[in-house]
Amino acid sequence: MSIGEVLGLLQGEFPDVTVSKIRFLEGEGLIEPERSPSGYRKFTHLHVEQLRFILTEQRDHYLPLRVIKDKMAEGFGRPRALQGNDKQEIRLSRAELIEAASIDEETLAELEDYGLLAPVARRYDEEALTVARTVGALARFGLRARHLRAVKAAAERECGLVEQTVAPILKRRAPGAIGEADEVARELSALLLDLHASLVRTGVRSVLGR
Missing domain, CATH: 1.10.238 (Recoverin; domain 1)
Structure with a gap:
């Protein structure tokens, strides 16, 4: 996921967190997102959990980053199912x-x-x-959940676009077709997420009269 998506997941619980803050924590070595070939940061849910841990320790316990980093090295800040194995x-x-x-x-x-x-x-x-x-x-x-049916419907329509795009690849049944379809699906999903987020931001600005 992108740094903007990470920010969106965290801001409800940590309203003061910013993109600059996340980049600062990366620079301090507390998180290590991968980079895409074009240089964009690629975050996983493990990184989100690590950021939640860091921000909670700072907010609730006033711990310095050095101490938080030591705690993370000892296995704190990971979901239990991921401790000891990032792939699990x-x-x-x-x-x-x-x-x-x-x-x-x-x-x-x-x-x-x-x-x-x-x-x-x-x-x-x-x-x-x-x-x-x-x-x-x-x-x-x-x-509540009942208010979010439109969000689910929009996500399902976007998934339909992904399916429509990768279906011809899968039908070829050629060696490597599954891997190619997976790569295309991931890239297309990321593009659709970016588009969706931009459209929502544009709509919100309109609501606010900006």
């Missing part, structure tokens, strides 16, 4: 998801009822955690 996927139980996302059972039930997330083999992955946390933050503004 998050798999949370229902109770763990509720705790990690700081939501209640009613909110989780609403998310499932409206199709915003669903468990796989009774476990929730990192995307489900992100959805739950984001909806939890939106709830502070009076927005």
Whole structure:
């Protein structure tokens, strides 16, 4: 994900965080995002969890970055399912998801009822955690799962564009077709996310009369 998407996930909980702050923490060696061939930062959900840990330690415990960095080196600031292995996927139980996302059972039930997330083999992955946390933050503004059906519908339409684009690649059944389709899908998804975010920002400026 882009640095702008990371900022969007964090600002509900940390209103003062900025792009400059994230870049500063990177410069101090507390997070290490990858770089795309064109030089853009590429963040993962692990980086988001690390940033949440850093910002929480600063806000709640007033710890200096040096101490926070030492704690992270000891394994703090990682989701439990990722400790010791960055490649291991998050798999949370229902109770763990509720705790990690700081939501209640009613909110989780609403998310499932409206199709915003669903468990796989009774476990929730990192995307489900992100959805739950984001909806939890939106709830502070009076927005519940039922208000977000339009967001889900827009996401499904964008996924339809991705499917429409990669379907011919997959039909070729040529060696490497799956890898090519995956790469195209990732790139197209990133472009659609950027477009979506820009359109929302433009719409919000219009609402505010700017």
